[in-house]
Amino acid sequence: MGEFVITGGHLVLPAGEGRVKVQAGDLFISGGEIAEVAGPGTPAGSGSIKTVDATGCAVMPGLVNAHCHGAMSLFRGYADDLPLMRWLEEWIWPAEAHLTPEDVYWGTALAVLEMLRGGVTTFADMYFHMDEAARATADLGMRGILSEGLIGIKRGGQEDLYRSRALFERWHGSAGGRLQVQLGPHAPYTCPPEYMEQVISLARELGCGIHIHVAETTDEVEEIRQEYGMSPVQYLDRVGLLDGLPLIAAHCVYVDEEDLRLLKTAGVGVVHCPGSNQKLGSGVAPLGQMLEAGVTVGLGTDGACSTGRLDLWSEMRAAALMQKAVHRDPERIPAATMLYLATRGGAKACGLEDVGELSVGMKADLAIVDLSAPHLVPHHDILSLLAYSAGPSDVRDVYVEGQPVVSGRRTVRLSEQGIVQKALMAAEDLVGRVGLV
Amino acid sequence: MGEFVITGGHLVLPAGEGRVKVQAGDLFISGGEIAEVAGPGTPAGSGSIKTVDATGCAVMPGLVNAHCHGAMSLFRGYADDLPLMRWLEEWIWPAEAHLTPEDVYWGTALAVLEMLRGGVTTFADMYFHMDEAARATADLGMRGILSEGLIGIKRGGQEDLYRSRALFERWHGSAGGRLQVQLGPHAPYTCPPEYMEQVISLARELGCGIHIHVAETTDEVEEIRQEYGMSPVQYLDRVGLLDGLPLIAAHCVYVDEEDLRLLKTAGVGVVHCPGSNQKLGSGVAPLGQMLEAGVTVGLGTDGACSTGRLDLWSEMRAAALMQKAVHRDPERIPAATMLYLATRGGAKACGLEDVGELSVGMKADLAIVDLSAPHLVPHHDILSLLAYSAGPSDVRDVYVEGQPVVSGRRTVRLSEQGIVQKALMAAEDLVGRVGLV
Numbered sequence: 001m002g003e004f005v006i007t008g009g010h011l012v013l014p015a016g017e018g019r020v021k022v023q024a025g026d027l028f029i030s031g032g033e034i035a036e037v038a039g040p041g042t043p044a045g046s047g048s049i050k051t052v053d054a055t056g057c058a059v060m061p062g063l064v065n066a067h068c069h070g071a072m073s074l075f076r077g078y079a080d081d082l083p084l085m086r087w088l089e090e091w092i093w094p095a096e097a098h099l100t101p102e103d104v105y106w107g108t109a110l111a112v113l114e115m116l117r118g119g120v121t122t123f124a125d126m127y128f129h130m131d132e133a134a135r136a137t138a139d140l141g142m143r144g145i146l147s148e149g150l151i152g153i154k155r156g157g158q159e160d161l162y163r164s165r166a167l168f169e170r171w172h173g174s175a176g177g178r179l180q181v182q183l184g185p186h187a188p189y190t191c192p193p194e195y196m197e198q199v200i201s202l203a204r205e206l207g208c209g210i211h212i213h214v215a216e217t218t219d220e221v222e223e224i225r226q227e228y229g230m231s232p233v234q235y236l237d238r239v240g241l242l243d244g245l246p247l248i249a250a251h252c253v254y255v256d257e258e259d260l261r262l263l264k265t266a267g268v269g270v271v272h273c274p275g276s277n278q279k280l281g282s283g284v285a286p287l288g289q290m291l292e293a294g295v296t297v298g299l300g301t302d303g304a305c306s307t308g309r310l311d312l313w314s315e316m317r318a319a320a321l322m323q324k325a326v327h328r329d330p331e332r333i334p335a336a337t338m339l340y341l342a343t344r345g346g347a348k349a350c351g352l353e354d355v356g357e358l359s360v361g362m363k364a365d366l367a368i369v370d371l372s373a374p375h376l377v378p379h380h381d382i383l384s385l386l387a388y389s390a391g392p393s394d395v396r397d398v399y400v401e402g403q404p405v406v407s408g409r410r411t412v413r414l415s416e417q418g419i420v421q422k423a424l425m426a427a428e429d430l431v432g433r434v435g436l437v
Numbered sequence: 438m439g440e441f442v443i444t445g446g447h448l449v450l451p452a453g454e455g456r457v458k459v460q461a462g463d464l465f466i467s468g469g470e471i472a473e474v475a476g477p478g479t480p481a482g483s484g485s486i487k488t489v490d491a492t493g494c495a496v497m498p499g500l501v502n503a504h505c506h507g508a509m510s511l512f513r514g515y516a517d518d519l520p521l522m523r524w525l526e527e528w529i530w531p532a533e534a535h536l537t538p539e540d541v542y543w544g545t546a547l548a549v550l551e552m553l554r555g556g557v558t559t560f561a562d563m564y565f566h567m568d569e570a571a572r573a574t575a576d577l578g579m580r581g582i583l584s585e586g587l588i589g590i591k592r593g594g595q596e597d598l599y600r601s602r603a604l605f606e607r608w609h610g611s612a613g614g615r616l617q618v619q620l621g622p623h624a625p626y627t628c629p630p631e632y633m634e635q636v637i638s639l640a641r642e643l644g645c646g647i648h649i650h651v652a653e654t655t656d657e658v659e660e661i662r663q664e665y666g667m668s669p670v671q672y673l674d675r676v677g678l679l680d681g682l683p684l685i686a687a688h689c690v691y692v693d694e695e696d697l698r699l700l701k702t703a704g705v706g707v708v709h710c711p712g713s714n715q716k717l718g719s720g721v722a723p724l725g726q727m728l729e730a731g732v733t734v735g736l737g738t739d740g741a742c743s744t745g746r747l748d749l750w751s752e753m754r755a756a757a758l759m760q761k762a763v764h765r766d767p768e769r770i771p772a773a774t775m776l777y778l779a780t781r782g783g784a785k786a787c788g789l790e791d792v793g794e795l796s797v798g799m800k801a802d803l804a805i806v807d808l809s810a811p812h813l814v815p816h817h818d819i820l821s822l823l824a825y826s827a828g829p830s831d832v833r834d835v836y837v838e839g840q841p842v843v844s845g846r847r848t849v850r851l852s853e854q855g856i857v858q859k860a861l862m863a864a865e866d867l868v869g870r871v872g873l874v
């Protein structure tokens with residue numbers, strides 16, 4: 001791993017209390033970490049090493065997609081504008097039954113490619129055939145927190161636990177530490193208490209975190225209330241999921257004050273997925289209340305077939321605009337907060353202590369955003385441009401742990417065209433096998 | 438004007454009742470119009486003319502931005518996350534007082550550049566120093582419906598009317614008919630009845646349309662109710678604005694059933710601006726009810742400083758997702774409807790009978806969208822990809838009246854870098870003059 005300096009950019013730096021700020025300066029990268037953050041005019045690093053010119057660019061922590069189903073990119077646009085359960089039962093689940101490990105490799109590769117190109121350096125992924133998802137993530141150089149989805153109510157739930165253990169043993173800490181493995185009990189309504197207890201016991205044995213969907217729809221809330229007489233978050237508490245295990249809780253659209261207190265006390269990382277919640281008609285999560293309650297919050301895209309894009313820029317915009325509209329308050333969730341949530345917030349939600357912030361000792365996961373396109377001019381307020389005006393196509397270079405993964409808007413490691421072609425073929429073939437189109 | 442054929446693309450064609458559909462085929466363009474729409478395998482046009490290969494692309498009507506303040510792109514990010522009136526009174530109006538005609542030229546050029554690059558071929562613009570806006574629009578080859586904003590309650594309202602008349606005489610029907618001029622009374626709360634009557638009388642004399650903001654915020658609704666005892670739309674009716682004049686009514690966030698009936702009966706073109714309404718905390722317009730009531734609806738970005746981007750793709754997404762979320766109904770405003778609103782809907786709202794649709798005799802205003810980027814793969818459903826996954830960076834070629842204005846993602850007529858540099862300088866200089874930063 002080399003040493004280099006990124007010079008002349010607008011650095012997006014931590015500003016305390018869940019916010020970021022912008023300051024001109026240089027970054028010195030060494031050994032995959034940020035070794036120095038220097039103010040304007042102060043040369044960073046030694047004069048003799050490689051220099052990356054970021055003049056006219058923003059230099060920011062890589063975006064963190066804290067809830068995703070990467071390989072579902074194969075189903076992008078496959079079934080749209082449908083209610084969640086019909087969408088799952090009539091379209092997605094029948095198609096998923098035909099997915100091969102190779103499909104998951106190319107679907108995940110397509111997802112990782114899209115994300116890296118858009119400045120996302122870390123994703124938390126939950127899906128099937130996760131060995132192949134791990135392989136694709138490793139091959140493309142991304143940071144991944146991977147879990148196999150576990151459905152306790154279906155046959156084979158036990159086998160799935162063995163497979164998750166094997167996945168952990170094979171991949172956790174691999175690719176130079178870029179890959180981590182967690183357990184992925186799907187949701188309260190698909191994992192009864194006895195199964196949750198087995199999941200928790202395995203997580204404690206392996207020392208790994210857990211990734212789950214919680215309180216996504218009113219249907220779920222009603223089902224859990226009927227079955228257990230409590231909210232989905234209270235259910236997590238009851239089965240022991242809030243007892244100190246690192247936990248990623250995706251969605252949390254329907255959480256009340258007591259739920260937020262529980263989530264905050266247990267240090268749960270809540271992942272707000274505004275695009276998916278909106279597109280599936282699930283509702284609007286109380287993002288402002290979550291932040292006021294001191295809950296750790298990150299952003300997630302969910303799968304490409306529920307939201308259309310694996311694009312954290314769209315999610316930032318959707319999250320901020322939605323809150324402002326629904327509460328009729330333009331001051332709600334300002335740009336500095338939104339950029340924090342999309343970077344350090346997401347990393348914290350995923351339990352990553354050394355990711356998501358441009359400060360000394362943190363992993364050099366970062367994106368250089370070219371501010372020269374017409375839609376990013378003029379430059380009155382770089383944070384505003386990043387939160388409201390920029391998009392994936394503005395990302396010029398991306399580094400994960402100091403290694404270039406996107407350079408001049410092209411992936412460094414694998415052929416983009418190759419991945420796109422393989423994914424196109426896999427998707428076509430899959431639809432043929434399912435016989436639905 | 439030459440003849441050419443666009444071959445091998447996925448054509449976005451009218452499907453009746455406010456929807457579009459996708460069908461493989463070729464387009465034959467002649468004399469700036471669509472001369473033939475041919476099915477797959479049928480060669481269109483004659484074999485000897487120029488061919489544009491659109492294999493792997495969608496070919497769609499150019500997007501219509503039916504409400505914009507182009508030159509406000511100079512204020513993009515200038516003041517953010519603020520309530521509407523504070524934003525206007527403390528930031529925007531003081532800065533606008535310093536705007537020169539040259540600023541408006543470069544600000545509009547920047548806006549037109551951003552829009553053309555993103556596949557927008559028509560915009561309805563309301564601002565000041567509109568001669569310069571007209572010049573920029575003409576220079577870049579866009580279609581524009583231009584109006585000077587008229588504030589009846591300020592001194593000089595009378596002079597403004599003379600200036601609008603001169604603007605009409607100079608520019609209406611110019612640039613080969615690409616430019617039209619309307620009158621732009623700002624809003625019910627800034628134009629009292631006597632002034633509105635003068636505006637209407639001038640519009641009748643010139644035979645031109647009118648562009649106005651209506652029912653954007655609860656403040657406006659309350660003000661008009663207190664002053665006149667009626668809703669803003671009823672106010673339009675009372676002052677005679679609903680008596681058969683072509684009318685573009687931007688926003689209409691707060692409209693009830695009676696208002697919708699009035700808007701429908703008068704054939705008003707309502708422009709839904711979801712991004713601006715969300716970002717300024719104005720609220721959520723009842724898009725579904727508007728469509729059910731049979732009102733003509735288009736989409737608008739409003740100015741770049743209220744919404745961050747002049748990007749119809751973001752507006753499509755914001756409009757659809759917002760409706761689905763607020764009504765908890767994923768079936769609401771499907772992709773086929775949203776694409777109609779962003780094209781033919783907007784053109785109708787602007788009173789353009791021969792724009793916004795790929796059918797014989799319509800103006801050849803169109804965008805070719807490259808579907809090869811990772812975020813547009815696979816190709817299960819092209820309409821879904823266009824409504825939910827595509828963005829400005831996917832637009833490869835743009836034609837206005839059969840003339841190429843963007844080719845291979847670059848503007849054809851003026852230097853992009855030149856416009857960007859001039860706009861950067863104008864914005865910096867302006868902020869210096871205002872002395873606020």
